[in-house]
Amino acid sequence: MGLGGGHKLMGWGRVFLGGGVVALPYAFMGCCVPPPPLTRCTLCSVAPGDTIFAVSSGHGRCGVAVIRTSGPGSGGALLSLTGSTELPPPRLMTLRRIRDPHTAELLDRGLVVWFPGPQSFTGEDCAELHVHGGPAVLSGVLRALGRLSGLRPAEPGEFTRRAFHRGKLDLTAAEGLRDLIHAETEAQRQQALRQMEGELGRLYQRWGETLTQALAHIEAYIDFSEDDNVEEEVLSQVDEAVRALEQEIAAHLQDGRRGELLRSGVHAVIAGPPNVGKSSLLNMLCQRPAAIVSPIAGTTRDVVEVSLNVSGYPVVLSDTAGLRDATDPIEQEGVSRARDRLQHADLVLAVLDATTVPTDPAELGAALGSLVPPSTPCILVLNKADLLGGHKGALCDACTHGPPLPPTTLLSCKTGEGTDSLLQLLGQQLAQLCGDPLAGSPTLTQSRHSTQLHGCMAALVLYRQQQDVGMAAEQLRLARRHLGRITGHVGAEDILDVIFRDFCIGK
Ligand SMILES: Nc1nc2c(ncn2[C@@H]2O[C@H](COP(=O)(O)OP(=O)(O)OP(=O)(O)O)[C@@H](O)[C@H]2O)c(=O)[nH]1
Numbered sequence: 001m002g003l004g005g006g007h008k009l010m011g012w013g014r015v016f017l018g019g020g021v022v023a024l025p026y027a028f029m030g031c032c033v034p035p036p037p038l039t040r041c042t043l044c045s046v047a048p049g050d051t052i053f054a055v056s057s058g059h060g061r062c063g064v065a066v067i068r069t070s071g072p073g074s075g076g077a078l079l080s081l082t083g084s085t086e087l088p089p090p091r092l093m094t095l096r097r098i099r100d101p102h103t104a105e106l107l108d109r110g111l112v113v114w115f116p117g118p119q120s121f122t123g124e125d126c127a128e129l130h131v132h133g134g135p136a137v138l139s140g141v142l143r144a145l146g147r148l149s150g151l152r153p154a155e156p157g158e159f160t161r162r163a164f165h166r167g168k169l170d171l172t173a174a175e176g177l178r179d180l181i182h183a184e185t186e187a188q189r190q191q192a193l194r195q196m197e198g199e200l201g202r203l204y205q206r207w208g209e210t211l212t213q214a215l216a217h218i219e220a221y222i223d224f225s226e227d228d229n230v231e232e233e234v235l236s237q238v239d240e241a242v243r244a245l246e247q248e249i250a251a252h253l254q255d256g257r258r259g260e261l262l263r264s265g266v267h268a269v270i271a272g273p274p275n276v277g278k279s280s281l282l283n284m285l286c287q288r289p290a291a292i293v294s295p296i297a298g299t300t301r302d303v304v305e306v307s308l309n310v311s312g313y314p315v316v317l318s319d320t321a322g323l324r325d326a327t328d329p330i331e332q333e334g335v336s337r338a339r340d341r342l343q344h345a346d347l348v349l350a351v352l353d354a355t356t357v358p359t360d361p362a363e364l365g366a367a368l369g370s371l372v373p374p375s376t377p378c379i380l381v382l383n384k385a386d387l388l389g390g391h392k393g394a395l396c397d398a399c400t401h402g403p404p405l406p407p408t409t410l411l412s413c414k415t416g417e418g419t420d421s422l423l424q425l426l427g428q429q430l431a432q433l434c435g436d437p438l439a440g441s442p443t444l445t446q447s448r449h450s451t452q453l454h455g456c457m458a459a460l461v462l463y464r465q466q467q468d469v470g471m472a473a474e475q476l477r478l479a480r481r482h483l484g485r486i487t488g489h490v491g492a493e494d495i496l497d498v499i500f501r502d503f504c505i506g507k
C-alpha cells in the first residue's frame with residue numbers, strides 16, 4: 001500500500017531519533033501502521049496507556065490531601081513530578097519536592113509513595129502524593145498530572161472498579177467499601193467493614209461451591225450411571241445438600257431486613273393526635289428547632305424529617321401531622337401524608353398526652369390501633385408528664401415493657417424528664433431491628449443481593465420439581481449463576497455501573 005492509502009492513519013506519530021523525539025505524521029513514516037507502543041517516553045518519562053488520577057482525600061481545605069494515580073503511567077508521573085530518575089523504594093513514604101514538569105515551577109513539598117502493581121489497591125502501578133491540602137496546591141498538582149500524556153482524571157469509583165477487574169475484591173467487598181465511606185454511625189461502620197473484609201462474599205461463595213459440587217455429582221451421574229460406577233445414592237445426596245442450602249438461604253433472607261435497615265437507616269415515624277407534643281419530641285431528639293411548635297392544634301402539615309444517630313444506629317425520624325378528621329383541606333393533605341408515612345414505617349413513636357391517656361386497656365388499645373399499622377414495632381410515649389400533678393406519675397414494670405402494651409415511657413418534652421428512658425427503649429428497639437452487626441453470620445445488606453437470592457431460591461424449587469436429571473442440573477446451573485452475580489464472578493457488567501456510580505471520585 002502506498003503512502004496515499006494510509007489516510008485512515010493520518011495521525012501524528014513519534015519517532016525516536018538518538019534519544020530525541022520528532023513528531024511526524026504517520027503517513028510520512030514509511031508504513032501504514034502506527035509505531036510500536038512506547039514503553040516510556042524519553043521526554044516526559046510517562047508510559048502510555050490509561051492512567052487515572054484524582055484527589056482521594058475529602059474535598060475542601062485541609063492539612064494534607066492525597067492525590068492518587070493508577071495505571072501504567074504512575075511510575076513515570078511520579079518521576080516527572082519529583083524530577084527524579086529513580087523511583088522511591090516501594091511502599092515507603094519519601095519526602096520530595098513536587099514540580100510541574102512543564103514549567104519547572106515548584107508546587108509543594110510533600111510525601112510520595114510508590115506502589116508497584118500488583119501489590120497495590122487496584123493491582124496496577126499506583127502512586128500517591130501527600131501534599132498540603134490548599135486548593136491552589138491541589139489544582140497545581142492536578143493540572144501538572146493532567147498535562148502528562150496518558151494520564152486523565154478518574155471517573156467516580158474508577159479506582160475500586162479497577163481493583164474489582166484485577167480480582168483484588170469481589171462486588172460485595174466493593175459494596176462494603178462504598179458503605180464504609182458513607183458510614184455515619186458506629187454500627188454502620190462495623191457492618192460495612194465486615195462486608196469489606198469479605199465475610200458476606202465468602203458466605204455467598206461457599207453457597208456457590210456447594211452448588212458446583214452438587215452439579216459435578218449430577219453430571220457424573222448423567223455420564224457414568226450406565227456403567228454402574230455411580231450409584232443412585234449420589235442423587236439423594238445432592239437433594240439433601242440442595243435442601244440444606246435452600247434452608248440456609250431462606251434463613252438469610254428472613255432476617256427482617258436487618259442489614260438493609262442498618263445500611264440505609266431505620267425509618268421511625270412520630271404519630272399521634274394533634275397537640276400532644278410530636279414536634280416538640282422531634283426537636284428534643286435532634287436538638288434543634290427543626291419543626292414548628294405551637295399551642296394551636298394542627299400546626300404540622302408537611303412531614304419533617306431529620307437524621308439521627310441513636311446508640312450507633314442510623315435513624316431517619318419523621319414528624320407528622322396530628323391525626324384527626326380535619327376539615328381544612330391543607331390539614332387533610334397533611335393527615336393523608338402522615339398515614340402514608342406510617343404505612344412505610346419501620347418503627348412508630350406513638351405519642352399520647354399523659355394527662356388524657358385512656359386507662360381502660362381496651363380504649364387504649366383502640367387508640368393505638370388507629371395510629372400504628374398492625375405488626376409495625378412501636379414505642380408508646382406518654383408526653384406532658386410534667387402536668388400529671390403532685391405525684392408526677394410513674395409506670396409499673398409491666399406497663400413499661402408490655403405486652404399487651406408496647407414498650408411505654410413517660411416523658412416531658414418541657415422539662416426533659418424521661419428522656420433517658422425513652423432513649424433506652426429506642427436503643428433496644430433499634431438493636432432488635434438492626435441486630436448486632438458483629439454477631440452471627442453476616443446479614444443481607446442490599447436489595448440487589450436479595451433479588452439474586454430470590455432468583456436462586458426459585459431455581460432451587462424448580463430443581464426439586466424436575467423429573468429429568470438433565471433439566472434438574474440446568475436449574476442448579478441457573479441457581480449458581482444468580483449467586484455468581486452477587487459476588488461478580490459471573491457476567492456482571494450491567495450492574496457494575498450501578499454499584500460504582502455511588503462511589504466518590506478518587507475511590
Ligand atoms: N407542659 C407541656 N407542654 C408541652 C410538652 N410538649 C409539648 N408541649 C406543648 O404542647 C403544645 C403542642 O406542641 P407541639 O409540639 O406543637 O405538638 P404537636 O403534636 O406537634 O401538634 P400538631 O403538629 O399541631 O399536631 C405546645 O404549646 C408545646 O409547647 C410537655 O412535655 N409539657
Ligand SMILES: [K+]
Pocket residue numbers: 274275293294295296297298299300
Ligand atoms: K401544635
Ligand SMILES: [Mg+2]
Pocket residue numbers: 278279280291292293299300319320321322
Ligand atoms: Mg407538630
